[in-house]
Amino acid sequence: MASTETFKFILILLVAILALELIARRFRLPTSAALLAGGIAIAFLPGIPEVSFDPELVLTVFLPPLLMDGAFYTVWSEFRKYLGGILWLAVGAVVFTTFVVGVTVHWVLPSLPWAACFALGAVVSPPDAVAAKAVLGKVRLPRRLLVLLEGESLLNDATGLVLFRFAVAAALTGAFSTQAAVLSFAGLAFGGIVVGAIVGAAVVFSLRHIRHEFLATTAGCLSPWAAYIGGESLHVSGVMSVVSCGIIFGWYQHEVLAANVRMRSFAFWEVMIFLLEALVFILIGFSLRGVVDRLGGLGEAWASLGTPILAVLAAVILSRFVWIYVTDYIRVPLARLFGRKPLPASPKASFLLSWAGMRGVVTLAIALSLPESVPGRDLTLAAAFAVILVTVVVQGGTIAPVIRWLGLDRPDLAQSVHLSEAQALELIDLAQLDAVRARAYDEQGTLIHPRLLEQYAYRATISERYARAPASLGNKRIEHYDVVLAAIAAGRTELLRLHRAGRIHDALLHYLERDLDLQQVQAENDRQAPP
Numbered sequence: 116m117a118s119t120e121t122f123k124f125i126l127i128l129l130v131a132i133l134a135l136e137l138i139a140r141r142f143r144l145p146t147s148a149a150l151l152a153g154g155i156a157i158a159f160l161p162g163i164p165e166v167s168f169d170p171e172l173v174l175t176v177f178l179p180p181l182l183m184d185g186a187f188y189t190v191w192s193e194f195r196k197y198l199g200g201i202l203w204l205a206v207g208a209v210v211f212t213t214f215v216v217g218v219t220v221h222w223v224l225p226s227l228p229w230a231a232c233f234a235l236g237a238v239v240s241p242p243d244a245v246a247a248k249a250v251l252g253k254v255r256l257p258r259r260l261l262v263l264l265e266g267e268s269l270l271n272d273a274t275g276l277v278l279f280r281f282a283v284a285a286a287l288t289g290a291f292s293t294q295a296a297v298l299s300f301a302g303l304a305f306g307g308i309v310v311g312a313i314v315g316a317a318v319v320f321s322l323r324h325i326r327h328e329f330l331a332t333t334a335g336c337l338s339p340w341a342a343y344i345g346g347e348s349l350h351v352s353g354v355m356s357v358v359s360c361g362i363i364f365g366w367y368q369h370e371v372l373a374a375n376v377r378m379r380s381f382a383f384w385e386v387m388i389f390l391l392e393a394l395v396f397i398l399i400g401f402s403l404r405g406v407v408d409r410l411g412g413l414g415e416a417w418a419s420l421g422t423p424i425l426a427v428l429a430a431v432i433l434s435r436f437v438w439i440y441v442t443d444y445i446r447v448p449l450a451r452l453f454g455r456k457p458l459p460a461s462p463k464a465s466f467l468l469s470w471a472g473m474r475g476v477v478t479l480a481i482a483l484s485l486p487e488s489v490p491g492r493d494l495t496l497a498a499a500f501a502v503i504l505v506t507v508v509v510q511g512g513t514i515a516p517v518i519r520w521l522g523l524d525r526p527d528l529a530q531s532v533h534l535s536e537a538q539a540l541e542l543i544d545l546a547q548l549d550a551v552r553a554r555a556y557d558e559q560g561t562l563i564h565p566r567l568l569e570q571y572a573y574r575a576t577i578s579e580r581y582a583r584a585p586a587s588l589g590n591k592r593i594e595h596y597d598v599v600l601a602a603i604a605a606g607r608t609e610l611l612r613l614h615r616a617g618r619i620h621d622a623l624l625h626y627l628e629r630d631l632d633l634q635q636v637q638a639e640n641d642r643q644a645p646p
Contacts, residue, residue: 124164131157132393145512147396147473151504154400165408166401170484175343177395177476178272179357183339184388185269186361187368193262194362201266203446204468208267208438209274212240213282215434216427223426224491230286231491237282238482238495239431239502241275242268243475256523260464264471272477273304273354279481286489306351311359314342318364322371331372332380336387338364378636395476399503402479406496420497427498428505436469443468463521470517473506474499541582544575596642603635 131153139149157163194201216236221229256264277300318338325331339357346356372380410416443465482499485492548571555564562568581592610631614624 120164128157128394128397129390132390132397136393145508146393147475148508148512150393150396151400151507154397155403156400157397158401158404165404166398167405170480170482173398173476173480173483175340177391178354178480179339179343180336180388180391181395181476182269182272182354182357183342183361183364184384185265186358187365189265189269189362189365190262191362191366193258194266197259197262197266200263201270203442204263204267204439205270206274207442208435209240209271210278211438212431212434213237213275213278215437216240216430219426219430220423220491220494223423224494227491227494228286230282231489231495234279234282234286234485234489235427235491235495235498237275237279238485238499239427239474239478240278241271241474241477242472242506243272243477256467256518257464260467260523263468269358270355273307273352274300275477276352276354276481277303283486283489303350303352304355306349307346307353307355308359310346310349310351311342311356311361312363314338314345314356315360315363318360319367319371322368326373326376328376328379331376332383335364335368335372335380336384396507399475399479399500402483403500403504406493406500410493410497416497420494423494424498424501428501431474431502431506432472432510435472436466439469440465463523467514467518467521467523470510471514473511474503475507478503538582541575541578544571544578547571548575593642596638599638600635600642603631603638607631 132150135149135153136146138144139146158166213233213236216239217229217233220232220235221227224232277296281296281299315338318334318341321334322331325334338360342356342360343353346353368377407413407416410420440462443461478499482496485495489495551564551567551571555562555568557563607628610619610624610627613619614621619627
């Protein structure tokens with residue numbers, strides 16, 4: 116496809132993304148499933164050109180920013196608290212799934228070499244950060260489960276990639292060393308963490324001195340690719356590098372980003388992440404066409420590979436259930452041996468953790484990177500797509516009803532170690548009132564800022580009442596901000612009327628409109644604040 120035609124085709128895909136997103140919202144469908152199905156439908160339309168993927172390009176373009184988006188918003192204290200459970204999933208579950216899938220494939224196809232079987236297992240073993248974020252961002256879960264699933268999706272790609280590389284090397288050379296694999300994994304992970312920490316520190320240092328909004332936004336958006344490419348260039352884990360960089364950047368961004376920079380950069384970042392996530396699922400759908408064409412058509416592909424693909428699907432889903440249920444009940448006595456008091460095993464939580472194993476872009480990219488000379492490449496490609504399709508559409512599409520069925524969406528299951536929104540606002544407003552009181556009087560004790568003192572005293576009083584009895588002021592708060600939003604809308608209407616009548620200049624229009632935008636954003640945020 117010529118460059119111009121490629122650009123036009125990308126524009127068509129973006130229009131399709133908008134349409135599919137609107138359809139998913141209108142009919143309350145899982146967005147990832149709608150995009151995946153839409154990509155499949157578009158790929159088989161007459162006249163649509165065949166799309167081929169460079170797997171390294173796919174990983175380099177899509178994976179760093181999407182990993183960064185998850186790592187950036189990671190709560191470090193919670194991540195550290197549940198790190199043991201996260202590693203148990205991100206390393207243990209991936210290794211166990213790889214082993215089970217490899218044994219299953221070799222049992223179904225004894226002629227396929229063991230190394231090729233384990234390479235297929237490594238391809239389909241790691242749940243995907245993109246798929247997990249697309250699904251988990253729209254459900255309510257207890258914090259522990261949410262942290263475990265999000266943390267797992269950030270770290271398990273490194274495990275899957277290392278296992279895959281060693282399995283492929285064994286398939287091509289016939290040699291494998293467990294000791295070398297373990298040492299290599301530890302070195303790659305540690306090296307990636309170090310590189311990511313260096314890049315993250317450099318980004319934080321740079322943003323302390325960059326005050327221009329566009330330059331600061333650009334520097335922040337380049338950080339995931341800098342971390343990933345830097346890690347891969349030094350032959351360490353680019354995935355761990357991005358995660359490390361994202362956690363550091365997310366921790367310090369509150370101190371180094373000015374308010375206007377944060378508003379502009381976050382708005383740009385959210386749009387970019389939305390488009391990248393959507394394109395990933397569209398392109399995964401497109402990959403089916405290449406797999407089917409390579410295998411001689413859908414009927415021929417199913418006749419020759421249907422049984423092993425079903426076996427892989429069963430192994431992928433069941434192995435996660437086995438690992439999580441068994442280890443969840445083992446960890447309690449083990450923790451007690453070390454003098455700890457673990458949470459009791461929960462069958463409901465274990466079921467949800469087992470069900471939330473969606474695969475996505477990493478599985479696709481790893482499968483596409485499999486060398487032509489490795490035995491069973493066609494099976495690996497077909498199985499990878501089948502696993503992505505089933506886990507995203509079936510598991511991802513049903514996770515919200517499963518959460519409701521298990522009763523894990525109840526507000527009383529949320530942890531209460533943090534302040535509520537009302538309690539935090541009370542402390543903030545009191546601190547602001549103290550600051551205003553200290554500056555409201557001149558050296559002679561004369562009140563020089565009565566309006567400010569009155570305003571902040573009123574806010575502190577209301578916040579205190581709301582913190583004591585949030586239910587009693589809940590409706591009043593909504594009514595208050597409805598009036599504020601109505602006033603902002605009236606001001607916006609008058610501003611546009613003045614501009615249309617030629618009474619104010621465009622520059623003044625933009626200035627006053629920005630002020631109204633800031634007021635509206637704050638009012639809408641306060642109106643919708645969580646309890």
